[in-house]
Amino acid sequence: xxxxxxxxxxxxxxxxxxxxxxxxxxxxxxxxxxxxxxxxxxxxxxxxxxxxxxxxxxxxxxxxxxxxxxxxxxxxxxxxxxxxxxxxxxxxxxxxxxxxxxxxxxxxxxxxxxxxxxxxxxxxxxxxxxxxxxxxxxxxxxxxxxxxxxxxxxxxxxxxxxxxxxxxxxxxxxxxxx
Numbered sequence: 001x002x003x004x005x006x007x008x009x010x011x012x013x014x015x016x017x018x019x020x021x022x023x024x025x026x027x028x029x030x031x032x033x034x035x036x037x038x039x040x041x042x043x044x045x046x047x048x049x050x051x052x053x054x055x056x057x058x059x060x061x062x063x064x065x066x067x068x069x070x071x072x073x074x075x076x077x078x079x080x081x082x083x084x085x086x087x088x089x090x091x092x093x094x095x096x097x098x099x100x101x102x103x104x105x106x107x108x109x110x111x112x113x114x115x116x117x118x119x120x121x122x123x124x125x126x127x128x129x130x131x132x133x134x135x136x137x138x139x140x141x142x143x144x145x146x147x148x149x150x151x152x153x154x155x156x157x158x159x160x161x162x163x164x165x166x167x168x169x170x171x172x173x174x175x176x177x178x
């Protein structure tokens with residue numbers, strides 16, 4: 001068992017995942033799906049895995065970007081980003097498709113700092129969607145977006161395909177710190 005992560009968040013990296021790291025992303029997605037299954041009806045396959053049907057698209061289609069999140073050089077999570085038509089609007093927007101922080105790194109600013117790095121890296125219109133049933137994610141994204149923008153924004157409530165969503169829409173400017 002690895003050592004407990006340091007209490008200090010000394011250095012966070014958002015690392016583009018290469019095709020040979022697809023299995024690392026797939027493993028992290030299993031942990032993510034396990035957490036997600038608490039409030040969304042996901043079923044295990046016959047192989048004991050949840051699986052992620054569209055993962056290979058992140059290396060074969062343009063405007064899809066897989067990232068590993070590392071803290072002090074150690075794996076701490078993932079972010080899957082794409083530029084596509086949003087849920088709430090017909091024009092293309094940046095979308096946080098999947099975002100996961102390993103439990104040992106939660107509530108230490110890792111997720112917020114990683115989200116801010118993503119938004120700085122991809123300036124433009126963003127849509128962050130959160131299932132209504134995922135209340136802890138709603139609180140996280142509200143804090144992260146407010147911290148990034150410097151002002152609170154209210155999500156739009158939307159029903160699509162029988163699912164209730166909270167959708168945050170905002171603009172990310174080019175970072176001067178790049």
